[in-house]
Amino acid sequence: MIDSNDLKLIEEAKKIINKNFDEINENHTVGAALRCKNGNVYVGVNVYAQHGSCAEYIAMGTAITAGEREFDTIVAVRSPKKNNTLIAPCGNCRQLLMQYAPDIKVLIQTEDGIEKFFIKELLPYSPY
Ligand SMILES: [Zn+2]
Known part of the structure; x- marks a missing residue:
């Protein structure tokens, strides 16, 4: 079940992509928000290039740069x-999350609404 903190996290992801959406070149089209176990939230937008980076990577990298190591939930939204x-x-x-946050939860839109999955459910039988 998702809760009010999850809804807030979705709002943070929306806010960051709506602020940085690159309508002309579409270089920034996804926003991510990552909540740490201590409650701190970090956001990121994707950086498009030949070998670009997803918004989740940017959010995770920003959190790690700030010294965070314990992660609770992540979500990404489109433009x-x-x-x-x-x-x-x-x-x-999914591989990044499995390696850096093996017990993180991910918010995903399904036919039944927004649901929360453990990363292990999204990357079964992973060797790492
Ligand atoms: Zn990705």
Whole structure:
């Protein structure tokens, strides 16, 4: 079940992509928000390039740079052009989360609404 803190996290992800959405070049089209176990929240937007980075990576890197190591929940949303709908993490991000935060939860839009999954459910049988 998602709670009010999860809804707040979604709002943070929306806020950061709505602030940085690059409508002309579409270099920044996804926003992510990451909540640490201590309650601190870090955000990021994707950085598009030949070998660019997803918003989840930027948020996680920002949190790690600030000294955080314990992570609770992460979410990513699309641009306002795509109605800020939630976007599930790509395979590369699932691997990142599994390695850095093996007990993190991920908010995902399903047919039944917004649901919370453990990263282990999203990357089963991972060797790492
Ligand atoms: Zn990704």
